[in-house]
Amino acid sequence: MLQSRSEFIPVRGVRTHVRHWGREGAPKLFMVHGWMDVSASFQFVVDALQGDWHVIAPDWRGFGLSARTQADTYWFPDYVADLDAILRHYAPDEAVNLLGHSMGGNVVGIYAGARPQRIRKLINLEGFGLPASRPEQAPGRYAKWLDELLAPAVMHPYPDRQAVAARLQKTNPRLSDARADFLSRHWAAQNADGQWEILGDPLHKHASPLPYHVEDFMACWSAITAPVLWVEADDTNMWLWMGPKPQARVEIDRRLGFLKDVTTKMMADAGHMLHHDQPEALARMIEEFLG
Secondary structure: OOOOEEEEEEEOOEEEEEEEEEOOOOOEEEEEOOOOOOHHHHHHHHHHOOOOOEEEEEOOOOEOOOOOOOOOOOOHHHHHHHHHHHHHHHOOOOOEEEEEEOHHHHHHHHHHHHOHHHEEEEEEEOOOOOOOOOHHHHHHHHHHHHHHHOOOOOOOOEOOHHHHHHHHHHHOOOOOHHHHHHHHHHHEEEOOOOOEEEOEOHHHHOOOOOOOOHHHHHHHHHOOOOOEEEEEEOOOOOHHHHOOHHHHHHHHHHHHOOOOOEEEEEEOOOOOOHHHHOHHHHHHHHHHHHO
């Protein structure tokens, strides 16, 4: 494995962990992870890259080794603002190659529309978004959010790191023992009681009261000027949150129509964590796209 190195920088008042691989001075490739994931999740893809790259991957606030916020809610626009601050820190005067997975894919899609001049090429790994919200859902959303604020958020602990690895393999049966062992070392840490806790603020599990205005996000996609590589997995479980496959497939294709310059790829023999399942194939797609 290519050895990574860690750095901590202040990002909008939050001590943020940033992981680096490769040579300083090489072309930069920024990678941002998804919900309940960490920057080390990209290790297998980095190992499969053939070119000379400086890969830069932060842990989002409240995930991995980055600090948790003092507020009682994580607001999605904060990720977009954090990304802007991180790119200004590491690449203040250049258009960047930017990759996002899942939640990170949603963040980079918004950012690339808001700051189109900052993106050289954009890679979205299963950043589908969410089903569109309806106005009549608002009272229930706010009620659920208020109820959850009254109860402390908790994360299920594990007796040892092997149990963490087993949990990862339960979620993703394609994950080999070696990869599950590696991820368990970065995905969780031992607490004062000797148990292992996921490195994610349990507040992330709370519902957001904010509606998902899909057309607002599609307006951002429409404003993207950079070429986009869109990668899906043929065995994705995104139908669990996007709805039944026949209807959701139509909606996803509609959303892709808002991208001016998009190359779509389907990853065979992979699930939603495609960067774990087929890192070699993904690395080839990335480098072919980036040139």
